[in-house]
Amino acid sequence: MIVGDLGAIARARSSPDFAMLQLDGVLSIWLWLGLGFQLSTGAVLFWRLAQGKNRPRPLQPEWAPPEWAGKVTVLLPTLNEVKRLSPCLAGLTVQTEEVREILAIDSYSEDGTVASIEAAIAQDPRFHLILYDPNSDRWVGPSGALQTGFLRSSPESEWILRVDADTYPRPGLVASLLKAAIASNYDLLSVSAQFILKYPGEVWFHPAMLITFAYRFGAIGKRANSPDRVMANGQCLLCRRQVLEQLGGFAIARDAFCDDMKLARHAAKQGYRVGFLDGSKVVRVRMYEGVRETWREWGRTIGVRDASHPWQLWQDVVFLLAVQGLPPLILGFYAIAVPRSLLFQWPHVGLWSFNLLLMLARIAMLWAIAPYFDRTQAKAPWLFWLSPLADPVVWLRVLISALRPPKQWRGRRY
Numbered sequence: 001m002i003v004g005d006l007g008a009i010a011r012a013r014s015s016p017d018f019a020m021l022q023l024d025g026v027l028s029i030w031l032w033l034g035l036g037f038q039l040s041t042g043a044v045l046f047w048r049l050a051q052g053k054n055r056p057r058p059l060q061p062e063w064a065p066p067e068w069a070g071k072v073t074v075l076l077p078t079l080n081e082v083k084r085l086s087p088c089l090a091g092l093t094v095q096t097e098e099v100r101e102i103l104a105i106d107s108y109s110e111d112g113t114v115a116s117i118e119a120a121i122a123q124d125p126r127f128h129l130i131l132y133d134p135n136s137d138r139w140v141g142p143s144g145a146l147q148t149g150f151l152r153s154s155p156e157s158e159w160i161l162r163v164d165a166d167t168y169p170r171p172g173l174v175a176s177l178l179k180a181a182i183a184s185n186y187d188l189l190s191v192s193a194q195f196i197l198k199y200p201g202e203v204w205f206h207p208a209m210l211i212t213f214a215y216r217f218g219a220i221g222k223r224a225n226s227p228d229r230v231m232a233n234g235q236c237l238l239c240r241r242q243v244l245e246q247l248g249g250f251a252i253a254r255d256a257f258c259d260d261m262k263l264a265r266h267a268a269k270q271g272y273r274v275g276f277l278d279g280s281k282v283v284r285v286r287m288y289e290g291v292r293e294t295w296r297e298w299g300r301t302i303g304v305r306d307a308s309h310p311w312q313l314w315q316d317v318v319f320l321l322a323v324q325g326l327p328p329l330i331l332g333f334y335a336i337a338v339p340r341s342l343l344f345q346w347p348h349v350g351l352w353s354f355n356l357l358l359m360l361a362r363i364a365m366l367w368a369i370a371p372y373f374d375r376t377q378a379k380a381p382w383l384f385w386l387s388p389l390a391d392p393v394v395w396l397r398v399l400i401s402a403l404r405p406p407k408q409w410r411g412r413r414y
Contacts, residue, residue, distance in 0.1 A: 095169065
């Protein structure tokens with residue numbers, strides 16, 4: 001009798017139904033683990049997003065009082081910028097007496113960049129051209145040019161403003177930065193810009209890339225809880241001259257493609273007050289032409305690889321996978337491949353419902369980030385509202401950026 005029972009048990013365990021039950025059990029364990037992981041990372045995300053309700057208002061154009069005259073030197077690094085430099089030069093020209101000088105440091109451009117700068121010099125004597133040979137020290141990106149300009153700047157300037165050639169400065173930009181820095185006692189202040197979008201691919205893809213920063217670093221204007229979480233934007237970055245001298249200028253970023261974050265985090269670690277505010281009303285930017293260039297160029301820095309500890313880098317990669325990369329895929333899988341009989345069984349119901357919550361939060365973020373995008377020139381502006389579908393692709397770009405160190409900037413290899 002016992003032998004017969006054992007034989008029956010053995011036959012039952014070898015049956016396909018028993019194997020399926022075992023598989024279902026293992027799968028259920030993995031689903032519970034996945035749900036627990038997403039719940040924990042989602043709690044962090046919602047806590048970060050909740051801080052956004054108290055974020056400061058966007059900076060507004062300001063006009064400098066007479067006592068601010070000559071307080072600022074503007075550094076403008078250039079390399080083959082002729083197709084996009086004119087709006088930047090025009091925007092800098094309309095800044096008022098607080099700007100003492102505008103130093104354009106050109107890395108031997110091979111197009112008409114130098115001619116454009118010389119034309120600006122003829123109209124505004126505050127412009128000066130400095131030629132910088134990037135082969136002399138092999139500093140990465142614009143850091144060598146910025147260091148050269150800083151060392152050549154007037155010692156009478158109390159502030160140094162770094163501006164990128166792809167920006168469109170609005171009237172009152174510099175005064176608004178000065179007012180905010182002085183009012184909040186910032187030693188280093190940078191601002192977000194409003195992105196100008198034109199082509200369908202970038203309208204769809206670019207907002208998803210911006211969301212990765214909001215998810216990792218929280219709301220604009222929120223003070224970082226550690227120097228390693230400080231956010232900065234080198235497109236428009238203001239620093240006290242005295243502080244920059246004590247930091248050694250831009251030398252800390254000599255080997256960094258993400259030079260703005262490297263400098264800002266270094267300053268924060270030294271105890272200086274670093275701020276990041278909403279500048280969408282005072283500066284715009286036309287970064288890249290099309291989705292291919294956006295993928296290549298912004299992907300070079302989106303991982304913040306050379307300004308982060310390895311553990312922090314990979315922590316962010318895993319975090320973004322859980323809260324941004326997976327929700328569209330999981331919801332799509334449940335919509336297409338999972339039988340309806342399983343949808344309301346645990347842990348399935350917990351998994352798809354929480355991912356639906358993450359997706360709804362992501363869609364709500366579109367209204368929060370909409371002011372940071374100028375879509376008036378876009379060919380398919382409605383694609384902005386479909387950008388959550390680009391999240392898995394953007395996460396893949398973050399992963400590639402984390403795995404593969406960048407070696408090229410503006411066509412030059414390092």
